[in-house]
Amino acid sequence: MLVLMCSNATEQDIERVANLLESKGFRPLVSHGEARTVVHAIGIVEIDQRDLELLPGVDEVVKLTTNYKLAARASQGVDTVIEVNGVKFGGKYTGLIAGPCTIESYDQVDKTAQELKDSNVKIIRGGAFKPRTSPYAFQGLGEEGLKIIRSVADNHGMAVASEIMEVSQLEMFEKYVDILQIGARNMQNFNLLREVGRAHKPVILKRGLSSTYEEWLMSAEYIMAGGNNQVILCERGIRTFEKFTRNTLDLTAIPVIKKLSHLPIIVDPSHATGLRDKVEPMSRAAVAAGCDGLIIEVHYDPDSAICDGAQSLYPLQYQELYKQIKQIAPIIGKEIL
């Protein structure tokens, strides 16, 4: 930790800081600059830096440690590559997940899977428990939905990704799904993070609507601290002043996260933009920026969808998009299987 003193701090002020640091177990190293004095607190001790900030003569405190360790790039030489049903996320691989927003019926999931198979999709997504802003809106088919998607996936040789919303659902999810998904609103549901940290399935961790990169990695750290290293980060748009699109998709997260962490990062253009005609350009952009995967909503007949049909692609659109990103990936040395 570094304590930056005010330019007009007195000797007494500096001593007070040094004393507090010593009392907490640090070794204080004072260095006098021309602009101001800096106290370098040598040692690794948990302390609330604001206690220092409130001392007279202190201008600012700078942390020297990041709070995430297991998720940090420094902890591991190579990129983490996560493989599910032959699809790889991370390193030189860009993996694809597609499927309907919500599981509505066997028929709906089956027809959608049929279409996706033609575009080489090997992991299907679909929600059985839906986080809805309104208590009066459709909340999903629940376990019945999970059974449906599992059965359809088995018939087509696919793996399943679905969103888990609560600690008590873990056992059920372990039975039916291959990839656990944590939604944006649950990114800091710490009990849930801890719980999936004990699971033996890959976890897609969506970025919270207003979460910083550091908070996002800290949430990944929660999962990893439990022993589960298979975390896939998923950028899905942040909340800004601009309301024309549902959220602002932050694609710069891709190169930033790749520098800070060894974990794969994928993009969900469907929820970020909320409208079908924005999904295609943003998917291509994500691949061109170097993302490790995409998770896209596709419905065999979006016009009849119960939920979020407007952001679901028609199967033909997905097919077209698939062709385009297959061409873009190799330009930057990535591969879409």
Next chain:
Amino acid sequence: MLVLMCSNATEQDIERVANLLESKGFRPLVSHGEARTVVHAIGIVEIDQRDLELLPGVDEVVKLTTNYKLAARASQGVDTVIEVNGVKFGGKYTGLIAGPCTIESYDQVDKTAQELKDSNVKIIRGGAFKPRTSPYAFQGLGEEGLKIIRSVADNHGMAVASEIMEVSQLEMFEKYVDILQIGARNMQNFNLLREVGRAHKPVILKRGLSSTYEEWLMSAEYIMAGGNNQVILCERGIRTFEKFTRNTLDLTAIPVIKKLSHLPIIVDPSHATGLRDKVEPMSRAAVAAGCDGLIIEVHYDPDSAICDGAQSLYPLQYQELYKQIKQIAPIIGKEIL
């Protein structure tokens, strides 16, 4: 619902909209303006408005119903007043809650309660389960903490407010606390909202870091839809581009919420600002803006606090602040008991 057509929409475009509306159960009423044509969809049917937005010739869709009904001002003639241990929130009353951030020990809570009693505090707050960004940080004393604060409160004739983090904790909380608190990160933990909706205790619902007024009221609606009408909204700062303060306290929420809803709204200046010397001016400002209560962190000895000591007031500061707000409240016709 209103469907605003583009200025160059064709007769066919308008017909297509009318047909879709009819097929969904609405009665479409077309009115041709000079600027453009508007289709008024008469009827109340659940529909995804983006399905209309994607039709050719459609510019924008405007909802005519709000999603919150029980929380809406229109649902009830008078302000909801919630009373706990003689303290009232809402209407002409401004209630006060104070106490340490975290329950550390019997001694700490007891000493703090002793000090607060002198300033007429009748509801004590204190966290037993702490949502921490880092998996490695102190997570609270758990049930042991709840026992401590209950026992101290009983000794001093106080009521208890504490944060609940998970559905499975409800039974435990019903035993020890008088006011359930939902933290900002859980404002859209819908399962938890539904669960406390079945409880028989008042609920403090903190605004999410990046939640709009409407989303906040929708979360209140979740609780009320379960049968629990005792919801106290709590503004605690939103996330903006400004990083100097921890969050940006949005005091305009007070007059806005009072117009939209009959529920009481209180303010938490401690978490919003994160620094003790900002807590006092913001508390006074909140009262002057007409808030229905304050929840403030006070510690008998902030310098020794395990957590958030930097934002906790010294007992003497609280006493001083109490005197000031007692004078401000009557200027706008409010009363602090």
Next chain:
Amino acid sequence: MLVLMCSNATEQDIERVANLLESKGFRPLVSHGEARTVVHAIGIVEIDQRDLELLPGVDEVVKLTTNYKLAARASQGVDTVIEVNGVKFGGKYTGLIAGPCTIESYDQVDKTAQELKDSNVKIIRGGAFKPRTSPYAFQGLGEEGLKIIRSVADNHGMAVASEIMEVSQLEMFEKYVDILQIGARNMQNFNLLREVGRAHKPVILKRGLSSTYEEWLMSAEYIMAGGNNQVILCERGIRTFEKFTRNTLDLTAIPVIKKLSHLPIIVDPSHATGLRDKVEPMSRAAVAAGCDGLIIEVHYDPDSAICDGAQSLYPLQYQELYKQIKQIAPIIGKEIL
């Protein structure tokens, strides 16, 4: 305009609205829905909608006219294509502009131009007047700088783009530059917009740090209202809560603007990200999303740059990037000359 009444509005309330509308020159058309009554104000009259919002029983007022007309997609069947020195922006063309942030010396500009020529750059950029946050920082070479870049460009057969900061500079700029650039901080400097609206040169209009799409198009409208239709919109990042990158590059602006307007939209990845290693992935992403051009900072020797060297590409990096985007553009039917 549409006036949405509250669900509990009285007949009197509705009459009051109708009367006010009539007194202002509208023809009010009342339609009673199940959810609430809507008053459609037929006619095009300038009015402050908040005057209606403040009437009792009024819930919300919805505008039916957009304020930009010339810039709107509806005003023109085809995309505007702007050509400068053989480089085209808009329609199926993706144009490129490159050069140093700041003009430092003849030698610096000349060496950079030499390098860029090898990558087929035909428009060079460079600032002579720099908007600097600090009054004590280097403010640019002024007219001397414009002379330098003009002379270098002439020697290499290039056109020049440079930022104009004030009304009084217009005459000078008309002498030396081919494309006038309006910086983000001046996006709502209305006097300046009006002035360049009278110029006969293309204008690059950067998006303000916290400007909505609508405000951006309104500023384009200012320029076009003066008679200058050659406006190139430039996305350069918006300000959000995330501080890791300088700004958050909003690439979804590309498909959105293309739907709202016929004007070309280009991207400035250098200022948006502020760091060289983010410029490449974001440039590729912008092209993949369908942008009509890029403006990129390149310096023959970034390590010696006076200003913003850290976000300038090395010539070799630019060359590499050029090769990549030349491959990406045709995948979506665009062409880089």
Next chain:
Amino acid sequence: MLVLMCSNATEQDIERVANLLESKGFRPLVSHGEARTVVHAIGIVEIDQRDLELLPGVDEVVKLTTNYKLAARASQGVDTVIEVNGVKFGGKYTGLIAGPCTIESYDQVDKTAQELKDSNVKIIRGGAFKPRTSPYAFQGLGEEGLKIIRSVADNHGMAVASEIMEVSQLEMFEKYVDILQIGARNMQNFNLLREVGRAHKPVILKRGLSSTYEEWLMSAEYIMAGGNNQVILCERGIRTFEKFTRNTLDLTAIPVIKKLSHLPIIVDPSHATGLRDKVEPMSRAAVAAGCDGLIIEVHYDPDSAICDGAQSLYPLQYQELYKQIKQIAPIIGKEIL
């Protein structure tokens, strides 16, 4: 400046940093912590810190100097108090400015002034040049407007505050107004700031819509660097994700700015909230938080106002508000004359 090395930085990395610092004129002081190594760059030299950030092994660079000096609290022991026509802003004084948004006619300004006089207003505001988002909207009466407000003010013994929009208007403004106002959109119009820095009149500097405290103080520094120390900072709301109110009024700016600077800070609740019924609670809140003044829109007949009538108070409302804040100010040791 402090250069924080990565935890796995090599000796070579550290040496490279030290060498670069030395070549720029700093004396590098290396201190090895347990968490990581820190290089303290002793000396005050202008340098782009990103050049260091891009070196291998460097994690982060921390600035030790603030860029504003004259505006900084450290530069001056006591609060700056600015007096205009007997009204004082700063220190223990809370000054008041009121008047119409726009100057419409002699009659309108005169009638408003008459009303305000009864509430002891001694400085009248009114816009002659209006920054309007639309090129088609009313842009103000121009010099004619300034003549009107000057003449009315003289008749009633009042001073005048009005917004200047461009460098070329300074001479005209010096003739008619007593306080120059810089609007939010011009907060970083550096040429204009420099110019009013040479004027001999107090300047109200409004905070930009998305400007940080530091940027705001840097803009004050521009004015002060020109020799004009009479700068009054004015908080008027920032842009956030919340769109219910026009802007989010950031009242925490008051205690923050008072800690960082000796300059007075006032609040404009009219533009921040945009609606009359929010102006009163926010004005009271601002005074309770310790602001040094208020600038409020009042119109003798808001319903007939050309511009922003909806946010203008009725004279009777202002009178009522005046009584309330006169009572609040002394509670915190401030005085409203």
